[in-house]
Amino acid sequence: MVDMLYPLLPFLAQAFGLSYSEVGFIRAANKAAMALFQLPVGLLAERFGERILLAAGTACAGIAYLMLGFSGSYLTIVGFLFLAGCGNAVQHPLCSSIVSNAYADGSRRSALGTYNFAGDVGKLVFASAASFLIGIGVSWDVPVQMTGAIGVAVAIAILVLLGPSHAASRAGKDAAAEQSKRSVGWGIRDRTGFFALCSIAVLDSSTRTGFLTFVAFLMIAKGVPEGWAASATVMVFAGGMVGKLACGLLADRFGVIRTVVLTEITTGAGILLTLVLPSLAAFFLLPFIGVALNGTSSVLYGTIGDLVESERQGRAFGLFYTLGSVCGILAPWGYGFLGDVIGIPETIGIVGCLIFLTIPLCLILRPSIGEAKAVTSG
Numbered sequence: 175m176v177d178m179l180y181p182l183l184p185f186l187a188q189a190f191g192l193s194y195s196e197v198g199f200i201r202a203a204n205k206a207a208m209a210l211f212q213l214p215v216g217l218l219a220e221r222f223g224e225r226i227l228l229a230a231g232t233a234c235a236g237i238a239y240l241m242l243g244f245s246g247s248y249l250t251i252v253g254f255l256f257l258a259g260c261g262n263a264v265q266h267p268l269c270s271s272i273v274s275n276a277y278a279d280g281s282r283r284s285a286l287g288t289y290n291f292a293g294d295v296g297k298l299v300f301a302s303a304a305s306f307l308i309g310i311g312v313s314w315d316v317p318v319q320m321t322g323a324i325g326v327a328v329a330i331a332i333l334v335l336l337g338p339s340h341a342a343s344r345a346g347k348d349a350a351a352e353q354s355k356r357s358v359g360w361g362i363r364d365r366t367g368f369f370a371l372c373s374i375a376v377l378d379s380s381t382r383t384g385f386l387t388f389v390a391f392l393m394i395a396k397g398v399p400e401g402w403a404a405s406a407t408v409m410v411f412a413g414g415m416v417g418k419l420a421c422g423l424l425a426d427r428f429g430v431i432r433t434v435v436l437t438e439i440t441t442g443a444g445i446l447l448t449l450v451l452p453s454l455a456a457f458f459l460l461p462f463i464g465v466a467l468n469g470t471s472s473v474l475y476g477t478i479g480d481l482v483e484s485e486r487q488g489r490a491f492g493l494f495y496t497l498g499s500v501c502g503i504l505a506p507w508g509y510g511f512l513g514d515v516i517g518i519p520e521t522i523g524i525v526g527c528l529i530f531l532t533i534p535l536c537l538i539l540r541p542s543i544g545e546a547k548a549v550t551s552g
Contacts, residue, residue: 181405183390194388194511195507198513207256207258207259212267215231215263216492219488229329229333232328236329238322239319243319274479283473284422285476290422291416294415298411298412303320305408360490372494375494376497378470381467384509387505387509388513388518390406395518395519409458410467410468411468413460413462417467417469430543431536437466439533440466441470442529449523477543
């Protein structure tokens, strides 16, 4: 639900007469709520379990999108997207922790890649539907309200479908809770490696949110028709869907560091190429950028389990996603302000260059990954 907002941004900007910085603030408000609540959600899950939190958060997000469709001003849009972010905060930490612990045998990056792939299928479906409906003349509020209704229905399904499995695993959860009580601190095995991993994630998330927020505006600036430009994020999501699955598999086969270096270099080079290629060539390059832009996250998420004790992964994922959400607050807002000052093409150029700072951080992370593999082998 979160990322279907991207194709709506140019139409919201046109309908409400928004500047680039105001567009960035809309996205930042949604991420601010996620930044505030993802870490508390990870902590609460250790006490209350995932089922109720997942259902309540999904329902909250669905109701917020339903109300967003009735917005008549910039401030109400910001308010309802903040509420949607509060609900969406439950998804990533809880689901990622569940998957990571379920596949702790060494295939967690492939498993998380598959999970993220499923998420990108949803992004593609929702974003494509929104772009199509708006492209044929439907008002922007219709796909938003449809998304909200689906969110409420999914929340009910979570309560119904997870009920039996939740009850059946109660003893296991009680044992995990006892183990959690005996654990001290955050359960981080390697602080240097975890810091490097989080720093890579900060740069990766800033690049992803910055590029996705303004790629449609870049396409418009290059002369791509507005109807096509609105589907620019759909093109990125299409590639990202493949990347989330493929990069997780690549990391399990060829190693974390090699995969991250490859994807980050490809991301930066691809973004910079959009500035120099002709408009249509740049537009059709977007899916290939999406493979690397979105695929890196599967590798990073799957590496948390190598550096953090299993019973503390809920809070570790909460912290990790909170950092990403903080970037989602600052990056769109900051890049939007920069776009107002120096222009969108120049701003996208800066976005593409900053991602290369992840390469030296990969060198810091490398020894920690090696030690974690040695421990696992032992």
